[in-house]
Amino acid sequence: xxxxxxxxxxxxxxxxxxxxxxxxxxxxxxxxxxxxxxxxxxxxxxxxxxxxxxxxxxxxxxxxxxxxxxxxxxxxxxxxxxxxxxxxxxxxxxxxxxxxxxxxxxxxxxxxxxxxxxxxxxxxxxxxxxxxxxxxxxxxxxxxxxxxxxxxxxxxxxxxxxxxxxxxxxxxxxxxxxxxxxxxxxxxxxxxxxxxxxxxxxxxxxxxxxxxxxxxxxxxxxxxxxxxxxxxxxxxxxxxxxxxxxxxxxxxxxxxxxxxxxxxxxxxxxxxxxxxxxxxxxxxxxxxxxxxxxxxxxxxxxxxxxxxxxxxxxxxxxxxxxxxxxxxxxxxxxxxxxxxxxxxxxxxxxxxxxxxxxxxxxxxxxxxxxxxxxxxxxxxxxxxxxxxxxxxxxxxxxxxxxxxxxxxxxxxxxxxxxxxxxxxxxxxxxxxxxx
Numbered sequence: 001x002x003x004x005x006x007x008x009x010x011x012x013x014x015x016x017x018x019x020x021x022x023x024x025x026x027x028x029x030x031x032x033x034x035x036x037x038x039x040x041x042x043x044x045x046x047x048x049x050x051x052x053x054x055x056x057x058x059x060x061x062x063x064x065x066x067x068x069x070x071x072x073x074x075x076x077x078x079x080x081x082x083x084x085x086x087x088x089x090x091x092x093x094x095x096x097x098x099x100x101x102x103x104x105x106x107x108x109x110x111x112x113x114x115x116x117x118x119x120x121x122x123x124x125x126x127x128x129x130x131x132x133x134x135x136x137x138x139x140x141x142x143x144x145x146x147x148x149x150x151x152x153x154x155x156x157x158x159x160x161x162x163x164x165x166x167x168x169x170x171x172x173x174x175x176x177x178x179x180x181x182x183x184x185x186x187x188x189x190x191x192x193x194x195x196x197x198x199x200x201x202x203x204x205x206x207x208x209x210x211x212x213x214x215x216x217x218x219x220x221x222x223x224x225x226x227x228x229x230x231x232x233x234x235x236x237x238x239x240x241x242x243x244x245x246x247x248x249x250x251x252x253x254x255x256x257x258x259x260x261x262x263x264x265x266x267x268x269x270x271x272x273x274x275x276x277x278x279x280x281x282x283x284x285x286x287x288x289x290x291x292x293x294x295x296x297x298x299x300x301x302x303x304x305x306x307x308x309x310x311x312x313x314x315x316x317x318x319x320x321x322x323x324x325x326x327x328x329x330x331x332x333x334x335x336x337x338x339x340x341x342x343x344x345x346x347x348x349x350x351x352x353x354x355x356x357x358x359x360x361x362x363x364x365x366x367x368x369x370x371x372x373x374x375x376x377x378x379x380x381x382x383x384x385x386x387x388x389x390x391x392x393x394x395x396x397x398x399x400x401x402x403x404x405x406x407x408x409x410x411x412x413x414x415x416x417x418x419x420x421x422x423x424x425x426x427x428x429x430x431x432x433x434x435x
Contacts, residue, residue: 028357034324035350036082036097037063037343039331040122051332055339057085063343067333078343080350086331090129093326101324102134105234106141108248108358112255112316116345117328118338119259124224126328127256131205131230134252138234139198146239153233154201155192156208159308160226161278166191167208167228177311184319185311192233205230213275225275227282227309230254235361246360253316257283257309260338282307287345293318294351322356325349 039055054067063083065076082096104111113130115123142150156167163174169191176188195201213225230253237247258279285307292302304314316323327346329339 028355030353030355031322033349033352033354034097034101034322035080035327035346036084036093036324037078037080037327037329037346038084038088038093038097038122038126039063039086039329041086042332043120043330046330046332046334049334051334053331054333054336055329055331057083059083065336067336070336074340078347080346090126091133093126094130094133097326098130098134098324099137101322102130102252103137103141104322104356105232105250105252106138106236106248108236108250108360109356110251110315110321110359112253112313112321112323114255114257114323114325115328116257116325117259117342118330118335121259121328121330121342123259123326123328124256126326127254128209130326131254132202134254135198135201135205138232138252148236149239151235152195152201153192153235154195154204154230155187155190155233156205156228156230157187157190157312158212158226158228159282159312160213161275162282162308164308164312165226167211167230168193168204170211177308184315187312201232224256224258225279227258227279228256229312249359249361251321253313255313255316257286260341282309285310287348289317290345290348290352293353294348316354318352318354320357320359321354323352323354 039057042051042053052067054065056064056066058064058077061079061081061083063078063080065074084093084097098113101111102113113127113134115127115130117123138152154168157175158165158167164177164187166172166175166189172189172191175190178186178188180186193204195204208228208230212228232252232254233249234252235247235249260280260283285303286309288303288306289310292300302318304310304317310317315321325346327342329335329342331339
């Protein structure tokens, strides 16, 4: 069903794009990728085949293999940040597995949420629910934070047979990838629209889902044949003019990956077979990148550029972002090998470390206004000095000296504290050597 889309608003009519301050914020935080696993119920086809359930959740963090013995080297127990059983609702998957990461975008921290798994394992179903819940929480926060002005922009793309296509602007053809020195890899001429409100944003997301490539296979009546990336850019600034001209900007990515598949099981031929081969190659590159990043040494070449998927998501994998990965899997014995591959990917992913920073920005309007206020303050101070009496000038000079001394005292305190820390570290090292 064709849906009408409001025309995009030119950037010049809203406000010039904010400029990142050099190096962003000094505040950075290292943390592992948050990895969860969701086991879906048996499908109708699996029930009709009387397939056996071989995976179960022992607790909220452990998944166990309960099937017949197979490869002795394969583990029978896997532990992650969270695991969700067959009866778990998507709302809980979002609350426990993605909400904390998604809400980081409101404070200027880039965030990415992945759905990974084999074909028909429930990725798209899960990501739709997660995206819907995140959008609701974003606007709930905006309503409860009246002192800040928020702007949410949306862009969306799919990677189909290694071609990048704009989901908000169908018919625009294949888009190029470029390297921006500040932003990293970007998609050239990708359409971006400003969301007027929550319902408008939902409408734009529904347009993206309608435009995505899907097809029927033996495993799924509407299998996703492309990787879909919906990107929300969240900008915020204080409504009242103050001495602080800093604002926040962050990206929130919802990534619904196409499922890995075997041609024998999907019975793919022709176009479906070609789609599957492209999907498997890009997912293989993603797995290679994750394995490289999860190694302790983390040295050598990381093949981000071997696929467009990993190149676009480079900052979300070992870069400036908080990342959550939701791995979906079938509990059936028929797909036990594919489920093990998913769990292997999840095991590697939870060892990947990202370094997320608060992205502070200074808009041109705010910077000019702040400079104008500073000039006016200096001029007023000069006029006061010109008309002041000798005693008033003496008091002003003393106040200036006092402020300067206070600044110097604060610097000396910092040097003293640093010296104490270094002394403590030296004592610990000396103590260890003596032991």
